[in-house]
Amino acid sequence: MTYAxxxxxxxSEHTRPPDSSPPRVDEWFDEALPRIYGYFITRVGGQQxxxxxxxxxxxxxxxxxxxxxxxxxPILPWLYGIARHKLMDHYRQQDRESRFAGRPLPxxxxxxxxxxxxxxxxxxFPARHDIIETLAALHPRHRSMIVxxxxxxxxMDTIARSLFISTSAANSLLSRARNAFRAEYQRRNxxx
Amino acid sequence: xxxxxxxxxxxDMRQFTxxxxxxxxxxxxxxxxxxxxxxxxxxxxxxxxxxDEPLRPPVAMKAIDTHASPATTASAASYASEPNTRFxxxxxxxxxxxxxxxxxxLWWNLTDRGTDNTPPPSRYAAQVVDPSxxxxxxxxxxxxxxxxxxxxxxxxxxxxxxFAPSPxxxxxxxxxxxxxxxxKLLWERPESEFGTVGNIQTDGSTLIAxxxxxxxxDGNGPAVSNGSEPISVVALxxxxxxxxWQSDPIINDRQPDEGVWIEPSEPAFIGDTVYVGTSDGQVNxxxxxxxxxxxxxxxxPPDGVGESLFVQSDGMKxxxxxxxxxxxxxxxxxxxxWQAVATTNAGQDEFRVRLFEQEGVLxxxxxxxxxxxxxxxxxxxxxxxxxxxxxxERDVSAAWQNITATDTTIASSDNYGWSESRxxxxxWLPGGEGDAFSQxxxxxxxxxxxDTIFSYQVGTEGDATGxxxxxxxxxxxxxxEMEKVISxxxxxxxxxxxxxxxxxxxxxxxxxxxxxxxxxxxxxxxxLYLIDLP
Numbered sequence: 001m002t003y004a005x006x007x008x009x010x011x012s013e014h015t016r017p018p019d020s021s022p023p024r025v026d027e028w029f030d031e032a033l034p035r036i037y038g039y040f041i042t043r044v045g046g047q048q049x050x051x052x053x054x055x056x057x058x059x060x061x062x063x064x065x066x067x068x069x070x071x072x073x074p075i076l077p078w079l080y081g082i083a084r085h086k087l088m089d090h091y092r093q094q095d096r097e098s099r100f101a102g103r104p105l106p107x108x109x110x111x112x113x114x115x116x117x118x119x120x121x122x123x124x125f126p127a128r129h130d131i132i133e134t135l136a137a138l139h140p141r142h143r144s145m146i147v148x149x150x151x152x153x154x155x156m157d158t159i160a161r162s163l164f165i166s167t168s169a170a171n172s173l174l175s176r177a178r179n180a181f182r183a184e185y186q187r188r189n190x191x192x
Numbered sequence: 193x194x195x196x197x198x199x200x201x202x203x204d205m206r207q208f209t210x211x212x213x214x215x216x217x218x219x220x221x222x223x224x225x226x227x228x229x230x231x232x233x234x235x236x237x238x239x240x241x242x243x244d245e246p247l248r249p250p251v252a253m254k255a256i257d258t259h260a261s262p263a264t265t266a267s268a269a270s271y272a273s274e275p276n277t278r279f280x281x282x283x284x285x286x287x288x289x290x291x292x293x294x295x296x297x298l299w300w301n302l303t304d305r306g307t308d309n310t311p312p313p314s315r316y317a318a319q320v321v322d323p324s325x326x327x328x329x330x331x332x333x334x335x336x337x338x339x340x341x342x343x344x345x346x347x348x349x350x351x352x353x354x355f356a357p358s359p360x361x362x363x364x365x366x367x368x369x370x371x372x373x374x375x376k377l378l379w380e381r382p383e384s385e386f387g388t389v390g391n392i393q394t395d396g397s398t399l400i401a402x403x404x405x406x407x408x409x410d411g412n413g414p415a416v417s418n419g420s421e422p423i424s425v426v427a428l429x430x431x432x433x434x435x436x437w438q439s440d441p442i443i444n445d446r447q448p449d450e451g452v453w454i455e456p457s458e459p460a461f462i463g464d465t466v467y468v469g470t471s472d473g474q475v476n477x478x479x480x481x482x483x484x485x486x487x488x489x490x491x492x493p494p495d496g497v498g499e500s501l502f503v504q505s506d507g508m509k510x511x512x513x514x515x516x517x518x519x520x521x522x523x524x525x526x527x528x529x530w531q532a533v534a535t536t537n538a539g540q541d542e543f544r545v546r547l548f549e550q551e552g553v554l555x556x557x558x559x560x561x562x563x564x565x566x567x568x569x570x571x572x573x574x575x576x577x578x579x580x581x582x583x584x585e586r587d588v589s590a591a592w593q594n595i596t597a598t599d600t601t602i603a604s605s606d607n608y609g610w611s612e613s614r615x616x617x618x619x620w621l622p623g624g625e626g627d628a629f630s631q632x633x634x635x636x637x638x639x640x641x642x643d644t645i646f647s648y649q650v651g652t653e654g655d656a657t658g659x660x661x662x663x664x665x666x667x668x669x670x671x672x673e674m675e676k677v678i679s680x681x682x683x684x685x686x687x688x689x690x691x692x693x694x695x696x697x698x699x700x701x702x703x704x705x706x707x708x709x710x711x712x713x714x715x716x717x718x719x720l721y722l723i724d725l726p
Contacts, residue, residue, distance in 0.1 A: 025230045033223055038216035052222050059226065063234045131208065150208040169455075172389075172404060178205055 025063060028075055032059070035076060039083050042128075043147050044090070045136025054090060058083045084152060088144060088162050095140040134185045138177070145170070145177035331724060332693045336375040338720035339368045344706050344713065348396040351378060352706075352713065352720075353430065355389045355401070367392060367401060369433060370720070372708060379433030393459040398436065398480050399428040400459040400466050423456050425468055425476065427483060437483030442468060442476045457512075460505040462524060467510055469503035475512070477524070489529050491520060504547040504554070506577045511554055513545040519556060521580065533580040534573075550597040552577045553639050557588070557595060574642060584642030588635075601645060603636040690714055695721055 036058055040051040061082050135143050141163075148154045148162060160170040217223075342354035350373040356366045367389055369378040391402045403426045423443040427436040443456065457469035465486055468476045473493045477486040494516040504511045512520045512530065520530040534556075548555040554575040572595075573585040588604070595604045636645040688697040690705070690712065697716035706713050712723040 025227065025234050029227050029230065033226070034215035034217045035213070037218045038214050039212075041216050042212040048219075052218060055218065056226055056229075059230055060233065063230050064237065128211070132212075146205070150205045151212045153209045176404065181205070 023075060029059075032076060032079055036079055036083050039080065040087065042132050043087055043135065043151065046129075046132055047136075050090070054083070054086050058086050061086070084148075084162075087147070091140045091144040091147075130185065130188060134181060134188060137184050137188075138180055141173065142177035142180045145173050146181050149174055149177075332690070332695055332714070332721040333724065334719045334721055335370075335372070337377050338370060338375070338715075339366060339377065339380070340715065340719055341717045342366075342368065342370075342715045342720065344715060345392055346394050347372070347706060347708050347713075348394065348430070350709070351430075352708070353392060353394050353399055354715065355392050367399070367428070367433070369399075369430065372713070372722075378431075381428065381433050391456075391458050393461070394430050395461050395466075395480070397430050398466075399430045399433075400461075400468075400480070401426045401428065402456050402459065402468065403438075423470075425459070425466070425478060425483075427466075427478075427480065436481070437478075439476070439478060439483060439485070442474065443470055443472075457503040460503045460510060462505050462507060462510065465524065467503055467505065467524075469512060471514075475503065475510070475522075486524075488524060489522065489527070491530055494518075502545060502547045504549045506549045506552070506554070509577070511547050511549065511577075513547050513556065515545065517545060517558060519545070519547070519554075519575075519580075534575060534582070546595075548595055548597070549577060550602070550639060551599050553583065554580070555595065555597075555602065572642075574639070583640060586637075586642055597639060600639050601636050602639050688716060690723060693723065 033055070037051055037055045040054045040058075041048070044050040044054070058079065062079055135146060138146065144163060145159065148159045149156075154162070156170055156174070159174075163170060163173075165173070339354065339356070341356050342352075343356070344352045344354040346353045350371060352370045352372055354368055354370070367381040369380075370376070371378050389401055389403060393400050403424045424441050425439040427438070428434065429436055455471050457471075460467045461480070464480050465477050466480050467488065468478075469491075470476070471493065473491040475488045475490050477488040478484065479486060491512060491514070493514055502513045508523065510522045510524065512522070517535050518532055519534040521533050522530045546557045548557070554577045556573045556575070558571050558573075571585060572588050574583040575581060576583055595602055597603070637643060638645060688695045695714060695716050696718035708722075714721045714723065
């Protein structure tokens with residue numbers, strides 16, 4: 001019985017232990033760690049300590065799982081699933097803190113119709129860096145919506161469940177989150 | 193109907209997909225420490241499992257056969273009684289000894305402390321599935337001239353009132369009235385005139401919409417600085433779609449306490465007044481024909497609660513609930529302040545309460561997220577609307593937010609899993625204790641007693657994600673659910689089905705369903721479909 005370490009072409013496969021327990025750490029750690037860490041670092045504004053904490057929480061949860069991924073399911077999507085929940089928990093915690101602290105967020109006066117992103121070269125570091133910083137500046141509710149929809153490519157039902165809101169509320173929030181993102185992005189880039 | 197051009201530049205955000213998942217190598221020091229900790233943790237778990245294995249024989253989890261008769265449906269007890277031939281006599285003896293000790297301990301607990309440690313009976317052990325109750329030959333017919341991807345919130349006099357809340361699709365922001373009898377669009381209010389719609393409700397003659405403004409109250413553009421945008425209440429003539437009145441913003445873009453997220457509730461009607469609550473505790477009341485504001489007492493939100501004031505009415509009284517679980521009631525004709533009448537599930541961290549009034553029964557569904565990474569234990573409670581006496585309560589999963597009801601029955605989808613042969617309510621994440629497998633079922637219960645009428649498993653075991661059921665319709669005692677089927681391909685192939693009928697839709701489908709005239713109405717991103725039931 002085998003399972004794939006990742007869905008990507010060229011990633012290795014491993015024989016699953018006969019007792020159906022979760023796979024051994026040394027079988028997946030080296031390949032999974034940079035993937036999971038890379039997932040977090042782009043979604044927490046490049047904050048290394050936060051990304052490390054979330055990576056550790058994710059992999060610990062995987063090790064403590066009693067079952068592992070569905071046999072013969074690939075392990076990396078399973079780890080990404082855990083990672084996404086850890087990330088949403090992190091955003092919710094930030095959201096709760098913002099309610100008490102009243103963290104002000106960047107202001108802007110742009111009109112929605114004028115808000116359209118330029119075509120950033122996402123292969124280039126500066127453009128990616130801009131976007132990561134823009135995400136970090138958003139309200140946690142907006143950020144979680146953009147991450148789930150456009151970085152993780154989740155469908156709206158999944159997003160609604162993840163944020164504990166109705167699908168209609170999620171759709172409405174998505175529209176506003178996009179406006180917030182574009183406004184913040186344009187503000188950081190001189191209104192281009 | 194001609195769909196307008198999308199206005200919200202969804203495509204320019206689409207370019208992000210797949211560009212933020214590259215490998216990033218963390219510091220070697222962090223990697224080594226984490227590896228060591230994980231290996232230590234796993235070794236400890238394996239040692240513990242090996243030590244405990246004789247006492248916890250691996251249990252082969254079985255799917256519940258949706259077509260099985262009640263008598264053949266697998267039960268929790270049958271799972272636990274699976275024979276395991278790997279054990280030798282020595283292990284069996286040891287197991288019996290320890291089981292004896294455990295039994296003694298259990299007896300002591302039950303007798304001396306008066307507590308009941310018996311595992312709760314599984315609600316899923318007794319499945320009542322009557323295949324004949326679900327017609328096997330059905331056809332879905334696309335209705336002519338119909339809008340797509342609509343949330344149909346009300347059908348009055350064969351007119352469906354709906355809206356498209358998402359700017360992801362071409363019909364974004366539309367509010368429409370569609371005649372089901374004539375298959376004719378009666379009127380529509382496009383987004384360019386109307387803005388983003390948060391919700392609509394109608395009493396049959398006036399349609400009340402919650403409008404998220406595209407411009408701030410000071411005219412300087414959309415307000416996204418603190419997460420709250422200006423929100424107004426708009427009244428339309430249900431017959432023509434023309435605006436009757438529009439309120440001043442009930443939520444302004446510049447809240448005194450920046451950073452607090454404030455959202456409106458659904459509109460609730462009592463007589464000629466419509467009520468819309470906001471999560472800062474305001475209850476806004478308007479005369480439904482003129483828009484004249486009516487003074488109504490507000491509520492003080494609990495500390496740290498910045499959202500989810502849910503307001504409902506039974507036509508006489510208002511009911512409201514915050515996230516802290518307290519339920520309040522107000523009779524606007526005689527009360528000068530809200531009365532606290534019940535508390536649901538208080539004490540759990542971060543949860544929401546949804547209220548739902550149906551035929552004299554007030555249903556509260558509280559969503560607990562105390563252990564949000566793996567489980568989402570929730571509860572549904574039913575109160576007599578007049579006396580607020582608790583009629584019944586039961587544990588459910590958070591999927592019950594999709595509750596629907598008739599005069600006698602409530603129904604919902606429910607996600608659950610098993611742990612040690614006991615039900616364990618899940619969201620959808622595999623990866624925590626108790627995730628032996630997860631599953632989605634359609635459940636129906638008696639509105640007044642809570643007794644289970646049926647529990648019908650849908651989809652494939654272990655894949656609750658693929659079987660999320662966004663809406664339900666009950667007709668003639670049968671509950672119809674939209675099933676979202678996701679293949680294991682990458683990218684996944686997503687289809688929507690009702691009673692085995694595949695409906696054209698893409699991933700943006702809102703998939704709302706309502707009952708109409710003995711049939712089921714389903715709106716997808718491709719059209720509006722009517723399923724003629726025998």
